[in-house]
Amino acid sequence: MKHLALIPVTVLAATLAVACGSDPPDRSAGPGKVELGDYSITMPNPFDGPVVDLDITNLGSVAHELDLAQVEPGTTLEQAAALFGQDHPQGGVLIADPGGATAIGPSAHFGYARTLSPGTYVFSCHFPASDGMNHMQHGMIAMFTVTDGNNSDLPKADLTITLGDDAITVPSLTAGTHVVAVTNIGKAPHEMNTGGVPIGTDLSRGEEIGAWMEGGQVGPPPLPIEFPGGLKSIAPGVTVVLTLTLKAEHTYMFSDDTNGLTALIDVP
Ligand SMILES: [Cu+2]
Missing domain, CATH: 2.60.40.420 (Cupredoxins -  blue copper proteins)
Structure with missing residues (x-):
């Protein structure tokens, strides 16, 4: 698992802002908007998959990441946060670590599209904050459900x-x-x-x-x-x-x- 110590060292190497409404999935075409803040993740939920197409903007003042985990349905945000507080999260509510996004700089606009099997997922940011805590501990964690009802394809790549x-x-x-x-x-x-x-x-x-x-x-x-x-x-x-x-x-x-x-x- 890559939940801790994930800062690429080569250069070249609040509140829980959780989108957890109960609205029906948005079946309109086009990517779902995700906004990153210091320290929040705002995104559609549920998401009409299995092709998940996200249009991500970092509105914050520092770089953020989106670690991605699939968890057991019914997992609470607190359980997920506790799991990711471990050095090597495994077992329990964790199902899979499909691979999220690495550093997205301030003002950056980034797209992330892939297939995800229907289920419950968590995005979180584990970058260190200046107070010794990490961004997730300041509320940068969001849970979302992927449903299976959309026939859209992955975006065409150049x-x-x-x-x-x-x-x-x-x-x-x-x-x-x-x-x-x-x-x-x-x-x-x-x-x-x-x-x-x-x-x-x-x-x-x-x-x-x-x-x-x-x-x-x-x-x-x-x-x-x-x-x-x-x-x-x-x-x-x-x-x-x-x-x-x-x-x-x-x-x-x-x-x-x-x-x-x-x-x-x-x-x-
Ligand atoms: Cu962050």
Whole structure:
């Protein structure tokens, strides 16, 4: 499980804001809007799946993640929060860890679309806050139900990134917004942390970013960094369609830290 200590250390490496209404699923076309705040997650519930298409905006002042877990139906938010407070959550109410989204920077607009089997899911953010607690402990957790009634397809992708056991393969990229199908073609689970810095930045300074994030992202980052959103560990054969917005004149790193794989791409 990847619920703790998830800050990518390479650079290149309130209240519970829970959308828990009982409205019928929205069967209108188009992605569901998800808004991230400091520290809240606002999203549709229930969600008419099994294709879950989310249009995510970070309205907060710091980067957030969306850890994703499938839990037993009937699990309470308190039970889920208690589970994710463990170092290695397992058993109990937890059914699966399908793989959510890695760091999404302030003001970033990010798309996350995939198939999820009908069930009960929890999004939460485990990034450290400056007071020693994490964002989830400040209320950044939301539970949602995925139903099985929608026949919509995954968004059509413009580009493909493959996560293999020996390499991350990324095509040449241009500035702007891209719809990217990310597929795990390997035999092991793989993740894709994503970060961008101005071309020419000393990449060995990545650890400074890691330390700044561990400290709760207080003040400006030690060097300019973009977090367009990435993908937590997905199982072999899984495809998630991400919408990524890339800045010109930046070097982007796509990294699978667990497996020590990286791909560096300059966006002109
Ligand atoms: Cu957060």
